[in-house]
Amino acid sequence: MKSELVAALYGTPGTITTGAIMVAAVMAAAAVLTGGDAVFGLMTAAMLAIGAFRQIAHRRFMRVDLPKASDAEIDRLERLAMFGAWSTAALVSSFGSYAVLKYTYQPVAVLAIAQTIGYLAGVSGRNSSRPLITRVQILIAAVPFLLALASTGDAAYVVIGLTVALTTVLTFSSAQVIHRMFVARLRTMRELETLAVNDTITSLYNRRGFMREIRAIATAGQPVTLISIDIDRFKGINDSFGHDVGDALLQSFGDMLSAELRRGDIAARTGGDEFMVATSRDAPEAATFARRLVMLLGSQRVLAGRHVTATASIGIAPAGCASSIDEALKCVDIALYRAKLEGRNRFAVYTEAIQDEHEDGRAIEAELREGIRRGEFSLEFQPIYNPRSGTATMAETLLRWNHPRRGVVSPEIFIPLAERTGLITVLGAWVLDQAIRTALTWPRSVGVSVNVSARQFDRGHDLVGLVAALLRLHGLEPHRLTIEITESSLIADAEHVTARLVALRALGVRIALDDFGTGYSSLSYLAHLPIDTIKIDQAFTQELGSSRKAEYLMNAITQLAHDLKLRLIVEGVETQEQLAIIQKHATHGIQGFVFARPMTAEKLLPMIGNRVATGRTKSARPGGGPRKGDRFSEVA
Incomplete structure (x- = not known):
């Protein structure tokens, strides 16, 4: 605060210079009016000095x-300002006093009186940031002048003296009032400046403050590594x-981030759930730092009486990866995007290879x-056979993109992309519509299953x-439609998803x-989810016969x-061999290349009514289930 108050003493250099010249000019005029009084000449020179x-x-002051x-x-600057103000006051007072005492009834006395009273009237607003300077300044300027006026014994000068005394008292008291107003305004400005560059929730810099700081670092030519941190699924x-x-x-x-910073690091909350750190750490040190942040944030904590577990995705743009701060910010965004793409709760360091893949x-x-607009997508179906009857009871719908x-294009590529961009809701609606339409061409004993993404x-x-409208529009019996979900659909908002599943089941749709068998909590989901069917994952199936x-x-x-x-x-x-083992168990459906590969609806239709001779079926190439990525697995 003191530095800002002292800075205010130097806030009007032009006014001070102009004032000194004007006072010197009045003194010079007094010398002329008196026929060349040497005292006035010396006062003029002193004022200019x-x-x-x-x-x-x-x-x-400007160099500091x-x-x-x-x-x-800062104290030295204050003393310099103090000396300048007090010496000016002493010289103005000397000018007025000398003119009144020596040239009592001459025009030069009137000139000196006007100059001194004008100076006194303007003092209060000059150095209001430091009241001591102002008060001493007033006393130096007023007291000798008042004594000079009183000593003349002239009634008119006595009245003028009383006026000067009143002006002095008012100026003296107003100086404190103006000082309080100045300090209050200064505090308000500081609060506004703080709000402008700081985040109110975390007390870290906000984006504006962060950009100001890192641009200053870049201008100074110092290397800076940028680290972008995003709390995963914060909206949920x-x-x-x-x-x-x-x-x-x-x-x-x-608070945790601040505790992990080292000297010279800059941290900010740059968005709703986004944080940034600027550091001089090199890439290996930044990676170690990011790894620790991932671990610390991922631990469970109690907040407002609730147990909350959150994870973070982190991108790192090492110093020197870009020629400018703006380019470095793009690099760190790309690295963060890669961390999220790889499954969140991890960090990624920017490289040119990541840049190429991003582009x-x-x-x-x-x-x-454009492919959605041009209709480049199609459906394939893989039948699911009843092991007892040997006939297809259902077919799983698989989405294909023919670019x-x-x-x-592999579903491993375009399904996650569709989920991240939100296009999965458009594709998902189209898949549901086409699957229901296709199922109408099959016997009524055969149903269709459709994988649904978490984003849907x-x-x-x-x-x-949407499902209710499509069933009503096409007239498909609800029990012939099965909606397939994965555990990942429940992670972000299990309560909401469960409520939607209950509503779907109320329509008559199967879930x-x-x-099943690949997640960590499938058994707990079985206890409360409104499901009709569990599907054993092919990764588990591959172990049969060998384990x-x-x-x-x-x-x-x-x-x-059961x-x-x-x-x-x-x-x-x-x-x-796998088929033989599975046939020993009371399963309701078997799906895989041992029976049929995914195929178009046209090729599937003739097969639906045929029984399969399971004992004579030849094995097919590995990967007997839908290819990885066929499902709308959660990536967004």
Whole structure:
């Protein structure tokens, strides 16, 4: 605060210079009016010298970096300003007193009186940031002049003296009032400046403050590594627990981040759930730092009485990866995008290879939008056979993209991309519509299953309303439609997704839990999810025939499904040995290349009514279930 108050003493250098020249001119005029009084001449020279001294003091002030200046330097600047103000006051007072005493009844006395009273009237606003300077300045200027006026004994001068005394008292008292107003305004400005560059929740810099700091670092030619941190699925935390918990999480992370910074690091909350750090760390040190942040944020914490677990994705742009701060910010965004793409709760360091892949991804994203518009997508179906009857009871719907230039694009590429961009809701609606249409061409004993992405359960997308409308439009019996979900669909907002599943089931639609056996909490989901079917993942199926433990687990899962009255379907069956083992269990459906590969609706239709001779079926190539990525697995 003191540095800012002292800075105010030097806030009007032009006014000080102009004032010194004007006072010197009045003194010079007095010398002329008196026929060349040498005293007035000396006063004129002294006034010009004081003005020059104050200009030199101001130049010294301009060379000092106040925020970094020592207390001694600030005190020195204050003393210089003090000397300039008090010497000016003493000279003005001497001028007025000398003129009144020596030239009492001459015009020069009137000139001196006007000059002195004008100076006194203007003093209060000059140095209001330091009241001591102002008060001493007033006393130096007024007291000798008042004594001179009184000593003349002239009634008119006595009256003038009383007026000067009143002016002095008012100026003296108003100086403190003006000082209080000045300090209050200064505090308000400081608060506004703080709000302009600082985040109110975490007390870190905001984006504006962060950009100011890193641009200053770049201008100084210092290397800077940028680290971008994004709290994963923060919106779900806000929606599930409330904004008070969300704010508490942000504050907790801000405190944790501040505790991990080292000298010279700059941290900021640059967006809703986004943080940035600028550091001099090199790439290996930044990676170690990011790894620790991932670990610290991922630990469970109690916020506002709720147990909250959050994770973070982090991108790192090492110093020297770009020629400018703006380019470095793009690099760190690309690295953060890669960390999220790889599954969140991790960090990624920017490289040129990541840049190239990112640009290719952006190109595919544009092509995906165009592909939807041009109708480049199609469906394939893989039948699911009842092991007892040997006939197909259902077919799983698989989405394909036939790109005119790239050829067949893997679902591992375009499904995650569609989820990140939100285009999955458009594609998902089209898949549901086409799958229901196709199922109408099959016997009424055959149903169709459709994989649904986690994004299709977003609160802004009415999946239940869409399914109800399509069933009503096409006239398909609801029980012939099975909606397949994965555990990942439940991670962000399990309560909301469960409510949507209950509503779907109320329509008569069946619900299947896909990829059973690959997640960490499938058993807990079985206890409360409104599901009809569990599908054993092909990764588990591949172990059958080569692992006794897998067979024991298969026995346990079969018994569990029977006890819970759930239908059991096994995916990825590709060998006769696996088929033989599975046929020992009370499964309701078998899916895999041992029976049929995914095919178009036209090729599937003749096969639906045919029985399969399971004993004579030859094994097919590995990967008997739908290829990885066929499902709308959660990546967004």
